[in-house]
Amino acid sequence: MNNHFLLMVIFSALVSLVFVFLTKNGARDRIKYFFYLFGSFILLSVLAGWIMYPFPF
Amino acid sequence: MDMESIPQEESSLPASGGILKTAVACVAGFLVPGLGHALLRKWDRALVFLAAICVMFFLGIRLQGRLFSPDFSEFFAILKFAAEAGGGLLYWLSWLQGLGTGNPAAYSYGFGNVFMYTAGLLNMLVVVDVFDIGMGRKK
Numbered sequence: 001m002n003n004h005f006l007l008m009v010i011f012s013a014l015v016s017l018v019f020v021f022l023t024k025n026g027a028r029d030r031i032k033y034f035f036y037l038f039g040s041f042i043l044l045s046v047l048a049g050w051i052m053y054p055f056p057f
Numbered sequence: 058m059d060m061e062s063i064p065q066e067e068s069s070l071p072a073s074g075g076i077l078k079t080a081v082a083c084v085a086g087f088l089v090p091g092l093g094h095a096l097l098r099k100w101d102r103a104l105v106f107l108a109a110i111c112v113m114f115f116l117g118i119r120l121q122g123r124l125f126s127p128d129f130s131e132f133f134a135i136l137k138f139a140a141e142a143g144g145g146l147l148y149w150l151s152w153l154q155g156l157g158t159g160n161p162a163a164y165s166y167g168f169g170n171v172f173m174y175t176a177g178l179l180n181m182l183v184v185v186d187v188f189d190i191g192m193g194r195k196k
Contacts, residue, residue, distance in 0.1 A: 001120060007168045010116070011175070014109045018179050021105045022186050025196060 012041035079191030086187040088145040090180045093187035106183050113176035114147045122169020123159025124152050137170075143177030 001007060016037040024030045078096075086093020091107030094100075118124070125137040142148045151157055157173070160166055189195040 002164050004168070007120070007165065011113075011168075011172065014113050015175060015179065017105060018109050018183070021102050022182060 008045055009042065012038055012045070016041060075191070079188060082187050082191050083184050086184045087143075087180070090145065090147070090176075090183060093184060094190070097187065097190050099190065102186075106180075110144065110176050110180050110183070111147065113172050113179070114144050114151075117169045117172030117176065118151060118157045120165035120169030120172060121160040121163040122157060122166060122171075122173050123161075124148065124157030124173065126152065137174065140174040140177045143179075143181045144173070145180060147180075148177065 016034050019037055020030045020034045024033050082093040082096040084093075085096055089107070090110035091103040091105070094103035094106060125134060125141055127138055127142075128134040159169070163169075186195070
């Protein structure tokens with residue numbers, strides 16, 4: 001499995017799932033919060049990647 | 058405070074779920090992810106935690122991450138060991154089986170380690186959740 005983006009997506013999905021079940025009750029709240037967390041993970045990771053892109057190390 | 062002024066959701070919580078039962082659930086939850094919630098009859102959480110944490114941990118091994126042995130000679134080695142050992146029996150059984158030797162030259166070595174650290178750390182959070190539910194602080 002040599003695709004870092006795919007691994008990041010799997011990681012984000014699993015961590016979001018655990019956080020959602022730790023913090024929310026009820027299916028509706030959980031689904032909404034899952035997508036919020038999952039989307040935040042992906043967006044912020046890509047953003048951080050682009051910010052670090054010019055770094056020489 | 059007048060009981061009628063307490064919201065229905067809070068007043069229905071037990072004052073304490075029983076300290077012994079809570080302690081047993083915490084220990085069980087630490088050893089096997091989700092087992093603590095199962096003992097408290099929180100079946101949905103139990104299943105999700107078991108599945109998510111086990112998948113993360115074994116994916117970490119599959120990605121050629123390393124299981125850090127108990128090594129107290131260096132600060133960061135202690136942290137790495139503590140994070141992974143948070144997985145409870147997942148860590149110890151895998152360690153005894155000789156899994157997770159790690160290959161630093163592998164493309165996915167870093168990700169593998171992160172998956173295993175996170176699995177252990179999430180399990181610690183899950184145990185805190187078991188404690189809160191057992192003590193009646195949370196539904």
